[in-house]
Amino acid sequence: MPSNLLITGASQLLTLRGRVPRRGKALSDLRIVKNGAVLVHDGVIAAVGPRAEVESLPEALAAERIDVDGRVVLPGFVDSHTHLIHAASRAEEYELKIAGASYEEIARKGGGILNSVKKLRAATAGALKERAHAALRDFAAHGTTTLEAKSGYGLDVASELKILRLHKELSAEQPLEIVSTFLGAHVVPAEYRNKPGGAERYVAVLTETLIPEVAAEKLAEFCDVFCDRGAFSRKDSKRILEEGKKSGMLPRIHAEQLTRTGATQLAVQVGAASCDHLEQVNKADIQALAKSKTAATLLPGCDFHLGMKKYAPARELIEAGAIVALATDYNPGTSPTVSMPMILSLACSQLRMSPAEAIAAATINAAYSLLRDRKIGSLEAGKQADLAIFDVDDYREIPYYFGVNKCWMTLKKGRVVFQKGHT
Ligand code: NIG
Ligand code: FE
DSSP states (O other), X not given: OOOEEEEEEEEEEEOOOSSSSOOGGGGGOOOEEEEEEEEEETTEEEEEEEHXXXXXXHHXXXXXEEEOTTOEEEEOEEEOOBOOOOSOOOHHHHHHHHTTOOHHHHHHTTOTHHHHHHHHHHSOHHHHHHHHHHHHHHHHHTTEEEEEEEOOSOOSHXXXXXXXXXXXXXXXXXXXXXXXXXXXXXXXXXXXXXXXXXXXXXXXXXXXXXXXXXXHTTOOSEEEEEESTTSBOHXXXXXXXXXXXXXXXXXXXXXXXXXXXXXXXXXXXXXXXXXXXXXXXXXXXXXHXXXXXXXXXXXXXXXXXXXXXXXXXXXXXXXXXXXXXXXXXXXXXXXXXXXXXXXXXXXXHTTOOOHHHHHHHHTHHHHHHTTOTTTSSSOOTTSBOOEEEESOSSXXXXXXXXXXXXXXXXXXXXXXXXXXXXO
């Protein structure tokens, strides 16, 4: 039976309708409807607008109603960069970092990503899935309705495929949409590292075995590379991304996080959907992104967690006209958070983005970076009814209150997937 749902009584309804992607001044254009309502038909938005208008539609009369009683309604967050599947935290490294060890020092001693690889290889698929399910419930509880998930803690054929197959299984078992990315090129695994020709042989495993298998099984939409000191060179990154592209996986890239490698220029050259991190970009990189269609995804959770003082130059990127998006980078090494509201707080206080810019970067621009801006990222008739409802009077209070979860309800395709106080 077709179902109608009326969500009404929003003090502010952040529609974000309009031009996609948002660049420059348009990034702060939230298209707010005061005292707004949304009518949903079979999981799809049928109407959005002022309460009186929407409520008087014939379909609204018999619809099931949720009165949000003056709260703020916005599109569900689109978290466009996560490393969802991992086996355990790295709290022991967190303590070492606080005591002064750098992220790179820990990695050189076999910690870091390789530490997570060891733990993932030893974990059963069942245990990994259970951990991911718990994380997904937490994502939903913070207003996220779609997330990208990268492999990259397996780094051998069986373990990478295990992760990507879990993305698929999780997509079927719980309500949030998971967009799968292959990140076999996270780092060179221990069995190839520091061996003559080792890195080259691992790149061959990626390009000759893994990419074709991932493509044949349709396990990933995107192919990502960590292009940095201690990870992959620009030359190897290019080869891997081009191979991925030939197999139908669009490039994404971890760029200029620890050092400037020229990865941003590579991202633009290969037409990457997204170029992420960007702490170390220079002016030429900013210009290149501004002229391109590649999203610049900023991950301030990493700098915060690692205690780094240098955040990505968000203001310069926005003012130059780059397509700025925001994501958690949920992972055990650099950003163990599922909270997009916390990322918005960091974007405002550390990246000097306005609350409106941060919200647009975390919804419509992030949806664009996942090639889903026609379906999600704004509240418009015909789009999926993915909504986050916050227990605040004004949208600026979403980043303003930090360290406390103000998400009141989350809906995915018109279905309540989180409600405060209900488990
Ligand atoms: O996005 N930079 C590479 N990958 C992750 C960190 C992974 C880890 O330390 O486990 C990131 O920050
Ligand atoms: Fe990452």
